[in-house]
Amino acid sequence: MSATFANPGTKVISPIQLAHVVLKTQPSNFKKMVDFYKTFLSATISHENEFISFLRYDDEHHRIAIVAMPDLGPRDPKASGLLHVAFTFSTLTDLALAYLQRKAHGIEPYWSVNHGMTTSMYYHDPDGNDLETQVDNMSTDEANKYMMTESFAENPIGVDFMPEDLIKRLESGESDASIKKRPESGPRGVPTFL
Incomplete structure (x- = not known):
């Protein structure tokens, strides 16, 4: 039975996509964040x-917004959120090239890890917010099944790697499937830096 205004049901309709993220910052850090x-x-x-500042990198009008708000203190990395x-x-290859391009601007990841479902690199922005750049290693169905395995239950975090090693493996001609495995x-439990 379809939901109606008279009988909406109890299961909430899921959104079609995540539209944007808005970050608040101290006025003194606004330009640095942008x-x-x-x-x-x-x-752009x-x-x-x-x-x-409203920023876009694809066909959406903005994916990131940054707002300078007076009277903010620094971000507390030990707080919930x-x-x-x-x-x-x-x-x-795109993940590795973006890594090299960011590195040329002095932006380097603090952690690189193969989670199993993704190969990921993690960064800090100037306010200390964390960002992940990733490549899917599996289809969604494969990832859902993988997350139910004993191997994933034993280590839901992943295995660290060095970005330069990833680049060497790609340059050597090793297959993406081999690298993604x-x-x-x-x-492994939660890393202390998370």
Whole structure:
């Protein structure tokens, strides 16, 4: 039975996509944050004034907005809240090239890990917010099945790698499928830097 206004049901309708993320920052850090995201995402400004910037990197009018808000203190990394926002790339080569391009701007990941479902690199923005760049290693169906395995239950975090090693493997002609396969490493809990 379809939901109606008279009988909407109890299961909430899911959204069709995640539209954008809005970050608040101290006025003194506004320009640094905008410049970071312009570089990090190769984004352009849709609109900007002295306190807000709307940034886009695809066909959406904005994917990131940054708002300078008075009376904010620095972000407390020990407080509850959002851990990170993730951005997906099409291929391992794109992920690795974006890594090198960011590195040329002084932006380097603090953690690189093969989660099994994704190969990922994690970064900090100037306010200390965390960002993940990733490539899907499996189809959604495969990932759902993988997350139900004993191997994933033993290690739901993944296996670390060095970005330069990823580049060497790609340059050597090793297949993406081989690189994406997560090595077995035994049990692992939450890293201390998360």
